Structure formats: structure tokens, C-alpha cells
Amino acid sequence: MSSNRVAIVSSSLDAVLHEAAGGAEPLAPEAPLRPGTTLTARRAVELFEDQVLSRELDVAARELKNRGMGYYTISSAGHEQNAVLGTQLETTDPCLLHYRSGGLMMARLRKQPGSTPLFDTLLSFCASSDDPTSRGRHKVWGSRDLWTPPQTSTIASHLPKAVGMAYSLSRARRLRIDTGLPTDAIVCCTFGDASVNHATALTGINSARYASRRDNPTPILFVCEDNQRGISVETPRRWIRDFFSNLPHMRYFGAGGDLVDIWNTTQLAIQTCRTTRAPVFLRLRCVRLWGHAGSDVEEAYRSIREIEDVEAQDPLLANARLLIETGAATAADLRALVEVTRERIAAASEEAVTRPKLTEASVIIEPLAPDEPERWRVAACAATDAAERRAIFGRRLPEEESSPTRRTLAAHVNSALHDEMIRRPEVIVFGEDVGKKGGVYGLTQRLQERFGHARVFDTLLDETTILGVAQGAAHVGLFPVPEIPYLAYLHNAIDQLRGEACSLRFFSAGQYTNPMVVRIASFAYQKGFGGHFHNDNSIGALREIPGLALCAPSRGGDAARLLRGCFAMAKESGRVVAFLEPIALYHERDLHEPGDGGWLSDYPPPDGSETSALLPGEVGVHDTEARDVVIVSYANGYRLSLRAARRLEREHGIRARIVDLRWLAPLPHAAVREQADTAGAVVIVDECRATGAGVADALVAQLVEGGWSGKLRTVRAADCYVPLGDAANVVLVGEDDIVAATREVLA
Numbered sequence: 001m002s003s004n005r006v007a008i009v010s011s012s013l014d015a016v017l018h019e020a021a022g023g024a025e026p027l028a029p030e031a032p033l034r035p036g037t038t039l040t041a042r043r044a045v046e047l048f049e050d051q052v053l054s055r056e057l058d059v060a061a062r063e064l065k066n067r068g069m070g071y072y073t074i075s076s077a078g079h080e081q082n083a084v085l086g087t088q089l090e091t092t093d094p095c096l097l098h099y100r101s102g103g104l105m106m107a108r109l110r111k112q113p114g115s116t117p118l119f120d121t122l123l124s125f126c127a128s129s130d131d132p133t134s135r136g137r138h139k140v141w142g143s144r145d146l147w148t149p150p151q152t153s154t155i156a157s158h159l160p161k162a163v164g165m166a167y168s169l170s171r172a173r174r175l176r177i178d179t180g181l182p183t184d185a186i187v188c189c190t191f192g193d194a195s196v197n198h199a200t201a202l203t204g205i206n207s208a209r210y211a212s213r214r215d216n217p218t219p220i221l222f223v224c225e226d227n228q229r230g231i232s233v234e235t236p237r238r239w240i241r242d243f244f245s246n247l248p249h250m251r252y253f254g255a256g257g258d259l260v261d262i263w264n265t266t267q268l269a270i271q272t273c274r275t276t277r278a279p280v281f282l283r284l285r286c287v288r289l290w291g292h293a294g295s296d297v298e299e300a301y302r303s304i305r306e307i308e309d310v311e312a313q314d315p316l317l318a319n320a321r322l323l324i325e326t327g328a329a330t331a332a333d334l335r336a337l338v339e340v341t342r343e344r345i346a347a348a349s350e351e352a353v354t355r356p357k358l359t360e361a362s363v364i365i366e367p368l369a370p371d372e373p374e375r376w377r378v379a380a381c382a383a384t385d386a387a388e389r390r391a392i393f394g395r396r397l398p399e400e401e402s403s404p405t406r407r408t409l410a411a412h413v414n415s416a417l418h419d420e421m422i423r424r425p426e427v428i429v430f431g432e433d434v435g436k437k438g439g440v441y442g443l444t445q446r447l448q449e450r451f452g453h454a455r456v457f458d459t460l461l462d463e464t465t466i467l468g469v470a471q472g473a474a475h476v477g478l479f480p481v482p483e484i485p486y487l488a489y490l491h492n493a494i495d496q497l498r499g500e501a502c503s504l505r506f507f508s509a510g511q512y513t514n515p516m517v518v519r520i521a522s523f524a525y526q527k528g529f530g531g532h533f534h535n536d537n538s539i540g541a542l543r544e545i546p547g548l549a550l551c552a553p554s555r556g557g558d559a560a561r562l563l564r565g566c567f568a569m570a571k572e573s574g575r576v577v578a579f580l581e582p583i584a585l586y587h588e589r590d591l592h593e594p595g596d597g598g599w600l601s602d603y604p605p606p607d608g609s610e611t612s613a614l615l616p617g618e619v620g621v622h623d624t625e626a627r628d629v630v631i632v633s634y635a636n637g638y639r640l641s642l643r644a645a646r647r648l649e650r651e652h653g654i655r656a657r658i659v660d661l662r663w664l665a666p667l668p669h670a671a672v673r674e675q676a677d678t679a680g681a682v683v684i685v686d687e688c689r690a691t692g693a694g695v696a697d698a699l700v701a702q703l704v705e706g707g708w709s710g711k712l713r714t715v716r717a718a719d720c721y722v723p724l725g726d727a728a729n730v731v732l733v734g735e736d737d738i739v740a741a742t743r744e745v746l747a
């Protein structure tokens with residue numbers, strides 16, 4: 001968009017303020033602008049001031065960009081009527097905001113004594129490390145004190161977690177968890193008319209209606225800032241109204257007309273949401289001035305006449321006329337307000353451009369993944385109350401079990417979940433079929449029976465909703481442990497981890513966190529069952545997410561210890577942790593021959609000992625005396641490597657040391673190097689696909705770049721989806737592959 005359109009819009013406002021007639025008799029500050037409204041003259045003038053501030057900051061953003069000193073030009077120009085929401089909502093109503101909600105944020109910050117929204121916004125435009133929200137990492141609307149977690153919001157991907165927060169408010173109160181919010185708090189979530197068509201947005205709206213249909217209080221106010229345009233693509237007329245106005249289990253309001261009409265409709269929508277504790281959809285009629293962003297040349301897809309028609313609908317022009325005509329303010333008052341705002345912004349801009357920037361990688365990265373092993377150790381290894389355990393588990397504790405079915409990996413995960421729920425009353429477990437059924441593979445059996453429906457509950461069958469609920473629940477003080485039934489299903493919803501959950505610490509400079517442990521039934525080797533949707537051997541999409549910790553147990557006792565470490569990481573440092581459970585090993589009992597019981601283990605009780613938990617960097621080592629070769633693997637690969645090692649020794653006289661990684665992010669590079677130094681050869685067995693799907697490439701690179709000079713081989717699965725039946729064995733890693741690679745590297 002050419003910069004002259006910005007000047008033209010500004011000139012139009014100046015013209016209205018200079019040409020306006022004298023107006024009506026002065027209106028008393030507390031008098032309503034019109035009979036039947038609570039919008040007073042004072043509030044209306046304050047709203048106009050907030051709207052002008054938002055508008056002039058958008059002008060400054062483009063000027064800073066033109067000078068090469070600013071980096072963000074997506075503006076709120078034309079959307080300023082959303083300031084009504086900022087005025088009417090309480091500061092204890094959490095807000096998850098669209099990037100065009102500048103007016104709302106200015107009005108909200110007005111309520112915070114000592115806040116400096118003008119200067120803070122300029123700092124964010126300049127990507128200064130003095131920006132109090134993101135410390136220069138991104139331009140986001142946010143405030144820790146005002147319950148406004150920063151959002152990227154580009155594709156309305158914040159809607160599921162906004163719903164999750166609203167859904168979790170009453171659940172937290174049932175569990176006596178202090179949310180820090182009043183009992184009548186609602187959650188406000190704003191977004192654009194184009195992005196609402198995104199699957200993630202529709203998922204959020206659907207899940208809110210679903211919760212309401214099931215009589216679960218979900219007080220969320222969806223606010224669609226409808227400017228009828230998605231970059232260059234026009235939104236069909238009445239699309240938002242026609243689509244959302246008749247959906248069951250969600251009230252709909254349309255806010256248009258002048259400022260008084262918008263005030264009254266918005267007030268009714270907020271009151272309805274607050275009193276019914278149910279979803280409300282508010283369509284706020286807006287226009288978009290100056291294109292999508294500074295780089296958007298609007299003349300390429302709109303005629304000058306169309307652009308001028310939109311500019312004539314500038315809400316600031318209408319609001320200025322209304323204030324003057326009703327006597328709420330004089331034209332001279334408003335001229336002075338605009339002039340003072342421009343002067344303040346000009347002066348503050350010159351200061352903002354001098355403020356420091358992020359210049360060190362370590363500082364930029366710092367909020368992503370706090371590494372606090374001492375804190376984790378204390379929390380993970382703390383003893384659980386013995387009497388409480390006996391009350392929950394009953395006659396026999398897990399560590400007292402001798403039955404093979406109670407000594408498998410699945411049984412130990414189930415027992416560890418029991419223990420963590422005893423230890424932490426804020427833990428909630430949820431997902432598809434985790435309640436009465438106890439999960440697809442039985443790992444959550446009896447949790448709902450023992451801890452109640454408030455702490456263990458089924459969700460609708462949608463992974464985006466599950467991860468959205470997790471984020472929202474974490475915001476209000478709960479500790480979510482969502483379950484994803486299969487690794488392949490995660491890809492339907494992975495942006496909730498990548499773009500939302502794991503980015504929150506980064507974009508808020510660590511001020512906001514959403515700690516959680518995401519349990520994912522993972523990997524392949526299910527004896528041909530299910531095809532690739534139930535046999536997914538790729539974790540590449542997870543490994544690339546900054547800040548996400550990945551843990552993959554192989555044996556039952558380790559699974560319990562590792563899960564305790566994961567809980568401690570999440571709780572103590574606000575981390576997001578994915579616990580990748582190998583499905584094929586859930587109920588495995590034997591290692592070498594049927595009936596040998598070699599894959600069973602005793603349950604490690606949470607007795608306060610330092611060995612009762614495992615943390616990042618702590619690997620498992622089998623046969624520490626072996627010196628011929630080191631085989632490094634994890635999960636199913638670890639079991640296969642142990643089987644291959646026995647064959648290597650019996651058939652070829654090769655003695656192998658086997659290393660179980662346990663942690664796939666962060667990878668235990670130091671421990672791997674320590675083990676590699678004991679032998680002249682290393683074989684890395686990675687059950688995931690060969691190209692970018694697992695960890696082999698990173699392990700090899702670290703060893704080579706670290707100067708390790710021994711022989712290296714990798715064993716990886718074929719670059720292929722996992723087929724059904726016995727064909728799966730052809731493309732997956734097998735014992736024969738490990739034996740052959742080991743003999744080759746030693747030849």
C-alpha cells in the first residue's frame with residue numbers, strides 16, 4: 001500500500017475536526033450519549049483517545065519501517081471499534097487477541113495504573129529487548145498483569161486454547177485450584193473473518209459448542225473482527241452472519257452501526273456470556289485500512305474508488321462526528337487530543353529506536369527450554385505419601401505385584417500416573433477414551449474411578465481440541481496430561497505444539513508458560529496391525545520444535561522413572577514434554593524366548609531415593625564390560641539391539657555394549673560420546689525412517705564434529721509408510737539388519 005493513503009486517511013480525520021460545526025450543548029461527563037445506553041460522554045471520549053492512540057501508533061509503525069528502524073506494519077487501522085471490548089471487559093477476563101486488536105489493548109491497558117502502552121508498543125515495533133512483552137522477539141499484544149497471554153494468531157490457531165481456558169475455569173474450581181480469577185470470569189478471543197475459515201478455528205468453535213451441549217460451563221466470547229477481506233480475497237457478503245448466527249449451543253450477536261450501537265450490543269454479548277457460562281459469538285463490523293500490511297499493494301486488487309469507499313467508513317471519522325454532535329466533546333478538544341497524541345508518539349519514537357536489540361543467540365534462546373536439573377531432581381524424587389498411596393492402590397502396591405501383567409511397561413505407566421496424581425492434586429488426565437474405557441491400550445485404567453470425573457475425563461475425538469484444552473488448562477493453574485492415541489494422529493494437530501504451546505515461553509520472554517506432559521502412543525512394530533496410522537515411525541516433526549522435550553522409554557521400570565522426570569521438568573520449569581510410549585512394548589513380557597519374562601520389571605516406588613527418577617542426559621547401558629562395539633538405540637530399537645547382541649556374541653564372538661538413549665530431545669550427546677570412547681566402533685540403530693525422521697543424523701554429526709574418529713554405521717528404516725501385515729517387516733529395522741551392520745563396521 002502506497003504511503004500516501006496513510007496520509008490521506010489522517011488528513012480526512014483532520015478535516016472533520018476542523019470543519020465540524022459547533023455541535024450540541026456540552027454533555028456532562030457522566031451523562032449517557034443517548035437514552036438507554038451506559039456509554040457516557042467521559043467513556044466515549046476515553047474510547048476515542050484509545051482509538052486515536054492505536055491509529056497513530058499504526059502510522060508510526062509504517063514511518064519506522066520506511067526509515068529502516070521498524071519491523072512490523074500489520075495495523076489495526078479500521079478495527080478500532082474493538083476498543084469497546086477493552087473498556088467493557090474486566091482485567092480479570094483473560095484475552096487472547098488477534099493482531100488487529102490494538103484499540104482493545106490500548107483501552108485495556110488504560111485500566112492498569114502506571115502502564116505505558118504508547119512506548120511499549122513502539123519498542124515492539126523496533127524489536128527492542130526493552131519491550132516488556134516479548135523482549136524484542138516478536139510484535140505481540142500481551143500483558144502478564146492483565147491476563148493477556150501473547151498470541152501469534154496468524155491463522156486463528158489460538159482459538160482451541162482459548163476454549164480450553166474457558167472450559168477449565170469451572171474444572172479448576174471444582175478441584176479447589178486457585179486460578180487467580182473471579183468466579184464470573186470469561187475468556188475473550190478475537191480473530192479475523194478470513195482466518196475463521198481455518199480448520200483450527202472451526203475446531204475451537206465446535207469444541208466450545210460441544211462442551212456446552214454436554215453441560216460443561218465454557219464461558220468464551222468469540223469476537224470476529226469482520227473486515228470482509230483476507231489479504232486480497234473478499235469474504236462473501238454475510239458469510240460470517242449466515243455461517244455462525246444459527247449454530248446450536250452458541251448465542252450470536254452482530255455489532256454494527258455507530259459507537260453507541262456497538263457499545264450496547266457488545267455489553268449484551270458480554271453479559272450473556274458471563275451469566276450463561278456458555279459460548280457467545282460476536283461479529284464486530286470493521287473495515288481494513290491501508291491493506292493487509294505495509295508490503296501489501298492494495299491497488300493491485302482494489303480500484304481507487306473501492307479504496308476510497310472503505311476509507312469513508314473509517315470508524316474514527318464517525319466517532320469524532322458523534323462526539324461533537326452529542327456534545328460529548330468539542331472539535332477543538334478532539335483536535336488537541338489528536339495533536340498531543342501525535343507529538344507524544346513522535347518524541348517516543350525517537351527514543352524507541354535507540355533502545356537495545358537482541359544481539360546474542362544465548363539470550364534469544366534463553367526462554368525456550370530452561371535447564372534446571374537440580375530443581376527437577378528434588379521434585380521428581382520426592383517421596384509420595386505412603387498412606388495416601390495405600391488408600392488409592394488398595395491392598396497391594398504396584399511394587400508388591402508379582403503378576404506378569406502388572407509388571408509390564410503399560411502397567412508401570414499406569415502406576416506412575418496414579419502416583420503423580422496422588423502427589424499433584426492439580427494433575428488432570430484427558431483424551432479420547434481415557435475415562436471409563438481406560439485408554440485404547442488400558443494405560444489409564446481405574447484412574448477415573450479412583451480420582452473422579454473432574455480429573456480424568458474423555459474429550460471429543462479431535463487432537464487439536466485435546467492440545468488446546470491442555471494449553472488453556474495450564475494457563476489457569478491445572479497440570480494437563482493429555483493423551484494422543486497414536487503418533488500419526490498428532491500430525492492433525494501438531495501446530496498446537498509447534499506454533500502455540502512451545503512458542504509461548506519464547507514470545508512472552510518466559511512470563512507465560514503452559515506446562516504439560518503429552519503422552520503419545522508411538523512407533524511401529526505392532527506385528528503388522530493397522531497400517532501407517534497405527535504404525536508411525538517418524539518423530540522428525542517433533543524433533544524440530546524448539547523447546548519441546550522428547551522422552552522415549554523402552555522398559556517398564558524406566559518408564560515410571562522417566563515419567564516422574566517429565567512431570568518435574570514440566571511443573572518446575574514450565575516445559576512442554578512429549579512422552580513417546582512404544583505401543584509394541586506396552587504388554588511385552590519376553591526378551592529372547594517365549595516365557596523368559598525378560599522384558600518384565602519391578603515397579604520402582606516413589607520412595608524419595610535419587611534413583612526413583614530419570615532426567616535428561618541419563619542413559620541406560622547394558623553390559624558395561626563390552627569393548628568390541630557400542631550399539632546406540634531407543635524404544636523398540638533397544639529391545640532389538642539386545643536380541644541382536646546375544647546373537648553377535650554366540651554366533652560371531654562379538655561383544656556389544658548397548659546404550660538406551662531414553663531422551664530424544666535433548667539428545668544425551670555427552671553420554672553417547674562417553675560410551676563411544678570405550679570402543680572403536682559405534683552402530684546407531686534408529687527405528688525411524690532414514691531421512692530426517694529420527695535421531696541418527698544428529699548423533700552421527702555430533703560424534704564426527706566432536707572429533708570422534710572411530711568407525712560408524714547406522715541402521716535405519718526405509719523411507720516408506722509402514723504397510724499392513726508382514727510387509728511391515730520388510731521396511732522396518734530388524735535384528736538381521738543390526739547384526740549385519742555390526743559385523744560390517746568391525747570388518
